[in-house]
Amino acid sequence: MGVTAGGLVARRGRFVLDVPAFRADASGTAVLGPNGAGKTTLLYALQGLIGHDGSVAKPARSAAVFARPAVLRGSALWNVTTIVSAVLRVSLADAQMRARHALDDVGLAECSGADARSLSTGERQRLAIARALAVEPQAMFLDEPFANIDADARPQLRSLLRSYVERTRCDVVLVTASLADATALCASTVVLGQGRVVHEGSLAEIGTTRDLYLQALVAESRVTL
Secondary structure, eight states: OOEEEEEEEEEETTEEEEEEEEEEOTTOEEEEOSTTSSHHHHHHHHHTSSOOEEEEEOOSSEEEEOSSOOOOSSBHHHHHHHHHHHHHOOOHHHHHHHHHHHHHHTTOGGGTTSBGGGSOHHHHHHHHHHHHHHTOOSEEEEESTTTTSOGGGHHHHHHHHHHHHHHHOOEEEEEOSOHHHHHHHOSEEEEEETTEEEEEEEGGGGGGOOOHHHHHHHHHOOOOO
16 A cells, blocks of 8 residues: 655644655655654654644554654563554454564563563663564554664664565655665655755665765765665
8 A cells, every 4th residue: 555645744833844745665765854854743744643734645554663662551561462452453362472472573572571661762662663563564654763772783673674574565664864774674765854855766866966964874874875
């Protein structure tokens, strides 16, 4: 189905996001831009978390991972189990089995019984990834999903998400300032500046752009486009 938007206008205080058209599918779309460009506002609007004008269409079952994810009361295992049970409408036993698998996949098996509120920021982000994957989403909205995770653990988690997308053809919208994350999960990009689209196309194209932000991003990255 894909995630699509047309004539999308969203307001947050004095800030106005104006995106005439947007599309993301299983090939992945990375949303790039400097601080304050409107990246997270776009992600929120696509998810329906903030009011907006224009149209948005997305698959029925989606999941999100944020840089600072909220957690529920109770254990890490319960945080995943209760979401899986509610979204997939499976038995508690089935939901718990899926939750254990998801926690193991993100390296949190040993923390399954710990109070989720006691987890570190990086562990909470792993927990959010586990929750997202466990509900078998048809679309994922990712806002700096690896920002607080140790650098040596990021490749494995990128691979985990990439494998899920390739297996299920899940649509991906990724907000990031990391070209390593973008190239791992996305083939195309939309670049925002002051709430407007200033560039869109394949990720490979940004290496030749004249946009100063993108030039700096490529220059400081060790990723080959």
